[in-house]
Amino acid sequence: MDIEKYMQDLGVRARAASRQMARASTARKNAALAGIADALRAARETILSANREDMAAGRENGLEDAMLDRLELTPARFDGMLEGLEQVMALPDPIGEITGLKYRPTGIQVGHMCVPLGVIGIIYESRPNVTIDAAALCLKSGNAAILRGGSEAIRANQAIAACIRTGLAAAGLPEDAVQVVETTDRAAVGALITQPEYVDVIVPRGGKGLIERISRDARVPVIKHLDGNCHVYIDEQADPAKALRITLNAKTHRYGTCNTAETLLVAEAVADALLPDIARALSDAGVALRGCERTLALLEGKVANLTAATEADWFEEYLAPILAVKIVSGLDEAIEHINHYSSQHTEAIVTENYTRARRFLTEVDSSSVMVNASTRFADGFEYGLGAEIGISTDKFHARGPVGLEGLTSRKWVVLGDGQVRE
């Protein structure tokens, strides 16, 4: 198989389909989503059985347990795909919305129209349910998609792809609007990310290694989500109850998510008063602490699992029950620390002080900045986007949780009565 030629062919067909998708009505796009759900329900056993084959092959190939867990299409996850389709159907259609139509002195009226980006390439690992999530979001936003799942999920992905084609065809939309790459050859990824003539943006979903590799080699824009080294800063005018509650939630609500706190900063003026209680609560929850020198001096003997933090700890995304703790002189040092060590994902200040809250919001250079709220809220659903394509750690195009809007652009609309330029 000539991978370059195969991927180019997918690209040509995706580009052609994207033209039809761009002008598809909301009703037709929703009909396709409903048709995909129908097809999935009809093919439930086929898909689950394909997934069982993927699982068996995965076990044979020695996939690790975490990977196998993500690969498995449980009945609950299957139902989750159907619910996801319903949710995307219920979302307002962003495409075609015209905003800001204003008259100019020349008499022309100028505004913006929301349009699809065109062709979206999505590269993901293991989870076969992403195939449906990604297809639904691209379809609703009037884009064509080329989906490249992990080789370990190829059987389930192909069975799901057949359902997507059925749903598209039933609604009178081009089957090429969502193409799932049929080869497991890794060269397919390389080809996908270097075809700017056919692919408008790449959304990788997976580990940091995958995303770094893709970002490095891509010749197409990438909506990338690297790591989440999130901070909670307890200001000297923090409400003690809020400080405790937010720190505990930000660290212990879930350990493996990117919006989990990895470093706690505490203003020295309140460290003696607040830190011991917070540290004990964290310790009771099973969290190991890595403290700065002053933290060690303050907490030594008071909590279990306390060790000295190294420089590397301040950069670390643990994704585990570990928290780095540093006592800082105040807001200036906190902001400086965050802007230096953070991955610019999400940071929260706990304070009752108006001026310092405002400064934190303005001066911390991260994609989400919060006052008196847990970093765990940084999420497309919690923010009300109704869906999440990913969380961008870049600033270009989109920053932070990205909803359907991240798969759109805006073109200019000019309405005149025969005006010409003088």
Added chain:
Amino acid sequence: MDIEKYMQDLGVRARAASRQMARASTARKNAALAGIADALRAARETILSANREDMAAGRENGLEDAMLDRLELTPARFDGMLEGLEQVMALPDPIGEITGLKYRPTGIQVGHMCVPLGVIGIIYESRPNVTIDAAALCLKSGNAAILRGGSEAIRANQAIAACIRTGLAAAGLPEDAVQVVETTDRAAVGALITQPEYVDVIVPRGGKGLIERISRDARVPVIKHLDGNCHVYIDEQADPAKALRITLNAKTHRYGTCNTAETLLVAEAVADALLPDIARALSDAGVALRGCERTLALLEGKVANLTAATEADWFEEYLAPILAVKIVSGLDEAIEHINHYSSQHTEAIVTENYTRARRFLTEVDSSSVMVNASTRFADGFEYGLGAEIGISTDKFHARGPVGLEGLTSRKWVVLGDGQVRE
């Protein structure tokens, strides 16, 4: 000189300066713009004399006349730089604006804050006045800038750079906020566009060759402006007077601009009635026509300078008094032709028909779509942006004329009262 190291050093300093710029107040940024204007006025003779040296060196090196014309800093162009600074000072500051702060069911309030992109790299040719324009726009939008002008303009650019530093320092802003590359070594461009850790976006301003080269090699997002192959389509229900006026203006108002029409499409139902008059008017204005077969049959003997169009003509951006003309069956063929051959810059329909106007706006995939207005309006100033960084022929991040907003991003702001995620 170790170019890699030199450029890296510029990058490190730009990144540091960008932090200070991001939190600079509107008043301070405007003070810097005023300070730069003062410094320019004081250094007027120095700068003009540096430009004369550049011109003399250019002539010696055999620069072509068009290049020398762009290189020359006439007194009017010098005054234009001062006016440009005044205009940017008068623009509203986009940074820090918070929009859409809405309550979520959890009680947190979520919105967007406009923030600078960070460090902007601008690569341009010959015109030394771009140094001021670019610096002013980056500064007002709270970004740091690294400017790389053409080697032929190095003396004037360095003299202008000194004024920018003076103005920044006078306002208490870091001099490194705007750095003009001091070497004419071409490797500097290569280094600038491959430092994603220091540079957030590249804006090239120059010919298509420069922009294609930069886009191909960049490891940083590029706001790129390739060619403008713009179309006027005369619908079967076009008002004849508007059709004539708009076609003439779109083609003949200026030949060298990217929003000039390069192809005229005419619905066959009105070709006999409208095209001969329009063709004669164009011909009288000195425009040569390249017609499709039916155009040739209709116009042969009626206008001078009429030749047969080849396939290549439909793709061509002439930037000259030449217009390709095609008679099409109607709107469907017009849209198909445009979406195939156009560079997706700007297209206009002339029609009194409501439904076809609406279809044209929706289905034509170009950055500006117009009804009954000249393509020449596609311009940041005409659209009311107050400034123009460039015109993007991409869809990612920005599309069409890009104002200050194109140099900004939005971060998420979350305001809570101690909320945690359940």
